[in-house]
Amino acid sequence: MIEQVNTKYDPNLFEPEIQQYWKDNKAYELTKEKNQDGPNFYFIDGPPYTSGAIHLGTAWNKILKDLYIRYWRMQGYNIRDQAGYDMHGLPIEVKVEKALNFSNKQDIEKHGIDNFVKTCREFALSSEKVMTEQFKQLGVWLDWDNPYRTLENYYIESAWWTIKRAHDRKLITQAQRVLTWCPRCETALAEAEVEYWDETDASIYVKFKVKNREDHFIVIWTTTPWTLPADLCVAVHPDFSYVLMEVIKNGEKEYLYVAEDLAEEVAKEGRYQEMKIIEKFEGIDLEGLEYEQPLLDEVPWHSAAEQKELYWLHKTVLAEYVTLEKTGIVHTAPGHGPDDFETGVEYQLPPFCPVDEAGKFTKDGGKWAGRFTKNCDSEIMDLLAAKGTLLQSGDITHRYGHCWRCKTPITYRTTTQWFLKVTEMKEKMLEEILKTDWYPDWAGRTRQYKWVENTRDWCISRQRYWGIPMPIWACGCGEKQVVGYLDELEKGKNYTKDMDLHRPWIDKVTLECGKCGGEMTRIPDVLDVWFDSAICSWAQLKYPQEKEEFEKWWPCGWITEAHDQTRGWFYSQLGASVIAFDKIPYEKVLMHGFALDKEYRKMSKSDGNATSPHEIIEKYGVDSLRFYLLVANSPWEDLPFSWDGVKNGNRTLNILWNIYRFSTTYMALDEFDPEKWTYRELENDFRAEDRWLYSRLEKAKSTSKLELEKFNVHKSLRAIEHFILEDLSRWYVRLVRDRTWVEGESRDKLAAFRVLYDALLEISLLLSPFTPHIAEKIYKNLSGKFITIAMENCVTVADERRSDELEVRMKAIRSMVEAILNARQQAQVNVRWPLRKVVAVSSTTVSKKALETYGELMKEQINAITIELVEPGETWEGVKLTIEPVMAGLGPTFKREAVKVANLIKEMNPTEAMNDLEKGHLNVMLNGVQVNLTKEMVQFGQALPEEVISADYSDGVIYIDTVMTPELQAMGFARELIRRIQEMRKEMDLAVEDYISTRVLIKFDVIEGENVLAPEVENIKYNTRSKKFGFGPMEDDDFAKEWEIAGEKFTIGIKRL
RNA sequence: GGGCCUGUAGCUUAGCAUGGUGGAGCACUCGGCUGAUAACCGAGAGGUCCCCGGUUCGAAUCCGGGCUGGCCCA
Structure with a gap:
């Protein structure tokens, strides 16, 4: 039995009810069970980081995942949908440090690594709980009860296996490199862990004195004075032109080496009063020019180094990365920059790095030993100024890297770290990218591809605590073992089965050295947290422990994440998987956008421009949020959040609800039984408009499906929305209202019920992956065949119900x-007052066919007595013909003369022109030459007759006759009365x-006697459910009201029988 | 500085591969409808199609250069 719905659309009332219903009835579990023999499909939930509450972007991400999983489930797929969480790493460490008021590693060590790690674990697990609840609230169906967690032992073992595999393939190495380094966290950072924003720094020009030449200087520019103590050489570009210029300030002469194009600028910066070019060089000519290290006295290391055989020390060298900026000469500290490091390698200079983990100068830093590098900037500048070698100093605002977690400006340090040799696998990775389906295409073909083309080896070691420990044990003899x-640990000391594999406990486990028999201890590093999620496609399957699962599922069928994952998870998975299996671990990728604020700015709590999913749900419900996120724009574009957008989604769902409410009101009243009154049973009772709606429905279904397959999520949902609003609500419901009002059993009414029933049910099926709550709600009432709509099969398109003909005619x-x-409005005659005649002057045969099919329907809608059709080619008396040029037709033939021809056309006699055109000789004189015009070049129109009102429609012009007769007037009054009585009933x-x-x-x-209204009495009685009806004074118990309608005064009294 | 993407009405967008007077929805104003009714329907107003050049009779669309915003990198 279909229940009558008389509540308004209140998602916050029924959405929690539906979620409770799913829980109580194990809807999710049963749906999965139903599909367990279906084709296997491996989906991976890119694990969100357990940092606390979810934001709008995370919600969007999960909703997209849920959409497709629900959609594919409705096609019978057996989908592996384990939720996942990324739980290690610096972000959590930093949060815990803040909570405990720590400021550096010493604080952690004092507190005890075990206590610290325990707190990190607790934080991660409690965040997971909060996030899971929030995801569930979004109606997202994933396997929430058994998520994969990167902190579990099986997961760690999987990571270790992967490292071992890399080691066996000789794809892991220990190397000394210059890396971005956070002086607060005291660890190396990956490129992915650095955030850039503007910072104001010193900007200084320094004169390096050329050796053995009085008053000759090489001018360099830098923003990091503190790197000057580590300066070993200066670089020029081999192909640039350089000059030696003579400059004079206050009568004193100096000679400066700078790039030719920048000479004037440098002279200006140095406030020199005169300058003159003495000599020109190619960059390459300057190689080997020797200078005096400007801080030679303060940093004794340099004098010591000069005693060694370092040929290129304190000389000019060549480098391609030098740009024509500032002076065109770059001071180079191989220990403090990746480029500098390369130059150092090329010129056999050591990566001298007098800076410790905390960013302080070591004793090699000489005068500044023990002091934080950046704090020495001004002192170094003062010193240079005192020595007279500071040409100019000022400020500059430029983009500078910061630690992604603690926001400390990064520094560059030379350290020894472990690397995965991703560069060796680059070709394979590129190949694999092209084997994968990317949506949109450019996300893979260009964006991901180019990123991998420029990849460097992956530094996987971190000098921290909360992470997967590096599985490498080292012996004093130099021997190393990768576990x-x-x-393999069982042979070692202090290992117990099921022990926590994290630091510090794992650090106590020692192994016997296979080479010397000594004691091997674990190297203290942990793995880069990006490595954790990189391996999730096999780690969540507990590979290598459980190989059958891997065989069954791997590789993954589909993933979807935001575009920042090009450098993140898309990349890390690809790298790790190619190293482990020579294969990309996913087959299809949908790259989605970011949720931004309405100004396209990143949402952030600190800027106060963030909108939380929770507050949106509170206002408009989950389905409205889901609808909005999925319909607003293409998934791969950034989404500027708009409250209006959500409101709009809510409005559409509200309209759907109203259609549902309208339908169930009458279905329940008439106890409509969909089992009995099937489509087949009523096949011969459908009206043309019913068949039209079926056709539109099938069209919407097929469009929606097609677009969803192409990941055009927005287009898919827009097709459904269009059907609901345009076809169902604004048109079909309007047409069908009279039919639902009929009392007793009428097959015509039942046919209408059937159409509404099918439309609502199919729309629910279509919508259920998008907005599962309202879909479930409607489904439960209308069908309820399964516990949940999710167990239904995805709608199949019934092409035989499609009819382009019906659609074209209805459109007309x-x-x-x-x-x-429109014409009525111009004439100010509203729909309740009938029109004597309507004339349609058509330009094709569509109108005729349309009126044959839908003439009666149209009469009702426009309230007209007769409709007259004027067929194509014929004219309606009283209508004047007009002629207009068509530029699209004239352009190709007449080119720049087209406008001239157009003006000639405007001056033609329309009737003659039309005759001429039919005979094929419509000509004009253009520049003294007669040219022929074709029918593509002109368009005929019809001018307004005086008495009637006209309006254009798709196939011609419509005219309405507004003359009112007494009969028409009576009909009008009747409708006015009906409306008032209905209002009083309500x-x-x-x-x-x-x-x-x-x-x-x-x-x-106005009315002359009640007889005028007599013919309308039955009509009034029928439409107002008046068993009794009479003219005359009110009775005492009547509910009475006075009305004025079109100048006539009425008193209406009604009472319930 | 580089790569990828983006820019159309106050807001959100369609159109762009294949050039021919730019379509919607929301919001706004006016009007209508009235047993889906805190709904619904119609009309109006609102556009330098980011800018500058080029190709073309004709450019939102094609080409070149710039700018904006996003992500990523240096």
């Missing part, structure tokens, strides 16, 4: 109706099916 399986009818309503709060007694008292100012 790939836990079994709708266009005519709209035109007539005021009395009568049920739809209640009967009444009605009396009408007329003043007879």
Whole structure:
């Protein structure tokens, strides 16, 4: 039995009910069970980081995942959908440090690594709980009860196996490199862990004195004075032109080496009063020019180094990365920059790095030993100024890297770290990218591809605590062992089965050295947290422990994440998987956008421009949020959040709800039984408009499906939305209202019910992956065949119900109706007052066919007595013909003369022109030459007749005759009365099916006697459910009201029977 | 500085591969409808199609250069 729905759309009332219903009835579990023999599909939930509450972007991400999983489930797929969480790493460490008021590693060590790590674990697990609840609230169906967690032992073992595998393939190495380094966290940072924003730094020009030449200087520019103590050489570009210029300030002469194009600028910066070019060089000519290290006295290391055989020390060298900026000469400290490091390698200079983990100068830093590097900037500048070698100093605002977690400006340090040799696998990775389907295409073909092309080796070691420990044990003899399986630890000391594999406990486990028999201890590093999620496609399957699962599922069928994952998870998975299996671990990728604020700015709590999913749900419900996120724009574009957008989604769902409410009201009243009154049973009772709606429905279904397959999520949902609003609500429901009002069993009414029923049910099926709550709600009432709509099969498109003909004709009818309503408005005759005649002057045969099919329907909609059709080619008397040029037709033939021809056309006699054109000799004189015009070049129109009102429609022009006769007037009054009586019924709060007694008292100012209205009495009675009806004074118990309609005064009295 | 993407009405967008007077929805104003009714329908107003050049009779669309915003990198 279909229940009558008389509540308004209140998602916050029924959405939690539906979620409770799913829980109580194990809807999710049963749906999965139903599909367990279906084709296997491996989906991976890119694990969100357990940092606390979810934001709008995370919500969008999960909703997209849920959409497709629900959609594919409705096609019978057996989908592996384990939720996942990324739980290690610096972000959590930093949060815990802040909570404990720590400021550096010493604080952690004092507190005890075990206590610290325990707190990190607790933080991660409690965040997971909060996040899971929030995801569930979004109606997202994933396997929440058994998520994969990167902190579990099986996961760690999987990581170790992967490292071992890399080691066996000789793809892991220990190397000394210059890396970005956070002086607060005291660890190396990956490129992915650095955030850039503007910072104001010193900007200084320094004169390096050329050796053995009085007053000759090489001028360099830098923003990091503190790197000057580590300066070993200066670089020029081999192909640039350089000059030696003579400059004079206050009568003193100096000679400066700078790039030719920048000479003037440098002279200006140095406030020199005169300058003159003495000599020109190619960059390459300057190689080997020797200078005096400007801080030689303060940093004794340099004098010591000069004693060694370092040929290129304190000389000019060549480098391609030098740009024509500032001076065109770059001071180079191989220990403090990746480029500098390369130059150092090329010129056999050591990566001298007098800076410790905390960013302080070591004793090699000489004068500044023990002091934080950056704090020495001003002192170094003062010193240079005192020595007279500071040419200019000022400030510059430029983009500078910061630690992604603690926001400390990064520094560059030379350290020894472990690397995965991703560069050796680059070709394979590129190949694999092209084997994968990317949506949109450029996300893979260009963006991901180019990123991998420029990849460097992956530094995987971190000098921290909360992470997967590096599985490498080292012996004093130099021997190293990489542990790939836990079994290998059983031979060692202090290992117990099922022990926590994290630091510090794992650090106590020692192994016997296979070479010297000594004791091997674990190197203290942990793995880069990006490595954790990189391996999740096999780690969550507990590979290598459980190989069958891997065989069954791997590789993954589909992933979707935001575009920042090009450098993140898309990349890390690819790298790790190619190293482990020579294969990309996913087959399809949908790259989605970011949720931004309405100004396209990143949402952030600190800027106060963030909108939380929670506050949106509170206002408009989950389905509205889901609808909005999925319909607003293409998934791969950034989404500027707009409250109006959510409101709009809510509005559409509200309209769907109203259609549902309308339908169930009458279905329940008539106890409509969809089992009995099937489509087949009623096949011969459908009206043309019913068949039209079926056709539109099938069209919407097929479009929606097609677009979803192409990941055009927005287009898919827009097709459904369009059907609901345009076809169902704004048109079909309007057409069908009279039919639902009929009392008793009418096959015509039942046919209408069937159409509404099918439309609502199919829309629910279509919508259920997008907005599962309202879909479930409607489904439960209308069908309830399964516990949940999710167990239904995805709608199959019934092509035999499609009819382009019906659609084309209805389009013409709708266009005519709209035109007539428009004309009525111009004439100020509202729809309740009938029109004597409507004339449609058509330009094709569509109108004729449309009126044959839908003429009656149209008459009702526009309230007209007769419709007259003027067929194509014929004219309607009284209509003047007009002629207009068509530029699209004229352009190709007449080119720049087109406008001239257009003006000639405007001056033609339309009737003659039309005749000429039909005979094929419509000509004009253009520049004295006669040219022929074709029918593509002109368009004929019809001018307004005086008495009638006209409006254009899709297939011509419509005219309405507004003359009012007494009969028409009576019909108008009847409709006006019906409307008032209905309003009074509602005021009395009568049920739809209640009967009444009605009396009408007329003043007879306009109407001449009640006989005028007599022919309409039955009509009034029928439409107002008046069992009794009479003219005359009110009775005492009548609910009475006075009305004025079109100048006539009425008193209407009704009472319930 | 580089790579990828983006820019159309106050807001959100369609159109762009294949050039021919730019379509919607929301919001706004006016009007209509009235047993889906805190809904619905119609009309109006609102556009330098980011800017500058080029190709073309004709450019939102094609080409070149710039700018904006996003992500990523240096």
